[in-house]
Amino acid sequence: MSRLKLLTFLVCIFFASFAVANEETLSQLYDLSNLSITESSTEEHLAEINRVALQDPSDQRVMALSNILKAHYYLTQEDFNKAREFLIKAKPLVDLIQSDKLTNEYLFANMFVLRSSSEIDAAIEIGETLYKKVMESWPKHKLSHLVLEQAYLKSFKYKYDESLDLLKLALDYSYESNDPFQVAETYNLFGIIYSELNDESSANEYYKKAVDIVELHPGLSRNTYLYTNLADSYRVLKDFDDASFFLDKSEKLAKEDEDVAGLAFSYQMRSRLLVDQKDYANALNYLKQAQEISDKIGEKLFNYEIHSELAYLYLMMDQLDKAEEHLDIAAANDSKQNDSDKFYMEGIRSSILYEKGLYKEAYDKLEESYENYRTQFNDDLVRVSNLSREQLDQAQLNFDNKLLAKENELTAKNMKESERFNLLLWILIGLLLLSAIILIVYIYRYRQLAIRNRHLAYTDNLTRLPNRRHVFLQIEEYHKKSKHSSFQYSVIIFDIDHFKGINDRFGHHIGDKVIKATKDICESTLSASDVVGRIGGEEFLILLPKTNETEAYRVADKIREQFENYDFGNLAEGLKVTASFGVAEVRTSDQNVDVLINRADRLMYEAKNTGRNRVMARSTI
Template structure:
């Protein structure tokens, strides 16, 4: 590597001292340097960055397209080094520039990747939709392959592993280079593991690691190793996990890629906790927290805080354990909220696609009707009677399509505003209603209360009696609570087994009485109607605008905190939020 570095820097220094007369030769050398920096951007990021910084010093000698290419690679380095917002700003500027079509497409798919890493799912889906439309027009095969790869990776990170697997498999139908083969293997392995289609002893995993190591793609081979480690840890096989993690830790740390580093640190901490080596476990859990400072909540961070508070508990350091547990709870809630956000973003994109498809179909039918009307106008002079008959038929057809259109719009509105399972409001529509209700109560000086409740041990019901039985419980719970509420109460299913009721005009005392009625009604549900016999209870959290203010996020968070106190204090109870 030292020889390569020295030789390349020598090439750079000699190129930059060439006189302006040989500009064509200089331009060719710059192309080679940019392409080489691009080629090694993930396998040797330090050398790639060195080349780019040298090129940046002589940017005035570059052609316009070379400057665009340099800007792309510098923006990539920003995202790689843990400052994705800065990189994203540069990418978006480049996407609106006069760069070539292929570079702009590549910029767009890199934006998609960056938005996925920063969990901006709605914006990412919008960019992905545009990129997939442009994909067939891209002539550069490698860039087209990269587009498919980014789509597969984006869907994997969104949790839509079937779609991720589908787009990665498309690459197997194309002649691809070794680097893209490595990347496709990584995406396919991640999707298959999450779809429970691969075991830890699978030859496909070993083959993926070997291919990536062969081409020097240590980032992807390390990610594949982390997938394999997850399988070992899920089966409580810490020694097998450590035998993979520790020999490859230095390579991962030298990558300076925070997202990968915290996965390794957190996994090492988990493996040592299984072995009851709490000193090493604590060491790597703390390393995870320190490394993830700028990355926000993620599964490795949640796992690290969980390990730390359990170690502190085991040492009877209860004050420290409480501190770590609070951080664990916050990180876990943020992580779970991110997962919910992914699902909501994907569902919203699906609804928008359906609405767009319906609108296009309606416009096509309307265009057909216009063409028929034109034909009828031309035939009017020949046969007036036939014209009248056809006009009646067309009018009938138009009414029919208008009726169908109205039904479609009504159905789309139902899908957009109501939860399809329970028939109560969904989260998106609830947000609009709740904000309006808060503004009205605040301006009218009226009380407002919020009840948040979650079905107890709902996962056990699903596991023991099946998801059909779980759906029956959700619908029954919604029915009994809706029947005792008022018409102006805002009742919503937030997701899973979690519900919320906004009570405009209700003070805390009245809301508590209503919550108690709901709790009793839920507990009184006769589960034998489902074909099984089991208890149904719920834990309630309660707050009011007087306690929590008129900010929607704050009042929901306070009710959620009170609800978790109900969970922790034995379930099937009501807890008032205490500021």
């Protein structure tokens, strides 16, 4: 009996020591999961994962987590196919083990893989759920990475306000963690978002900030795409020399680091630069090299961009069959899953149909593309189809020439059949007139469509006030004028106090009415030369020409009083609304409008922080 007890005791000790060893291995792997991107993107990191995993190769938790960490590593290399393979291996074990901590790591990696395969909605849902679960437990740099990806995903759905809010949060996390890589990544994504909003000057400034941080910390890994984004920003700004300089630098770094994804991206941007310079043959050569690498990477977004740009290039080179082929491939890899992408794709398809002489189909496709774009995204509608009036006029001229040639041929062939020829001529003239009428109708409708597009691109959908883009263009004009003369102007930025609480308590329909009432309050107070625009959800900007800070302060305070006296009770019983204001006057030292806007913005937040329902200006501090 005593021997049996001894044997049982020894067995218990064996399994207990085995369990302790497994827990130690698991703890080491979780420590590896919390390393920064700079540390986890090295080959040494992958080797360490394998070394630790081999300590307990039979433990299912160790196997699952090590496969997830390997997937993370390949995500840093932008090798989405390999990352997907390791997650597939981990998935059955994750489901079996049912550990929240392990599941969180799996979801984190899977979010990036889903984005690579165009499952944007699923990736967003995972990210939002995951953040709520880990916001108190994960290290700040890892939270920054998670929030940054969410901001990127939101941009695919054109939710730019949400993206910018998430970017501010990501920037806070990255500064708190003292992680320069995440700071650079955040500035880079700020640039991407502003570029998509067609504010390329702001985008360029953020790209330069990202590059400056990288150059201050040369140990940061995989930074070639930052130079590539900066280069493409210079291309959009028509600074081709700087664009070429930074593309040379990004290609050199990508080759030195054997960064195939970075090299493909650099080739793609080089192709865009060459297209702008009308060098289509060399542009095609670079884009084909990017395509070869893209096929290996396995990211649908990149494939979509490459093939849609190949379609455009082949269209420019009059190779319509190849253009259609690549357009179909791009459609199969459409990453954003959004009607706005159909606008771009169908615009190219419309041009292909036009080049084939299928004018009616070309117009129908153009109109369809407009409907898709208008329905999905009103605030960023800045592009129109290539089917221009000049092209339509040229088509009519070609038709006239063909008709005249036919008439001469028939007249020369047989004068005796003049009656028949005259009849045929009148029929053809009738067809020409009918075609001309149809073309005129198409041209008119096309121009109306373009006018509508331009109006929508600069107008807030709810209030019909100028939107952010419109207001900032006006400020840029005033700022240039102030730099070359004594022209003076001021800005007021104000925000409705506790607006989220209004929405939560009274409903979004009442919130919308408050926004509209804000428009009425401003317009009843401002002069005809003043400009008021809605620049955010509950944020407004007023531009006051020929106005100093003191006068602007009085205007802001008058509007503040109007809020206090306005009968919001008519909208909802018990509803009271106030607003907080920041006032700033342009200074000669303001290098750009961002400095002025930031000053007014800070003053507005100071008004909020000191009790709300007040006006803050430099003179009041």
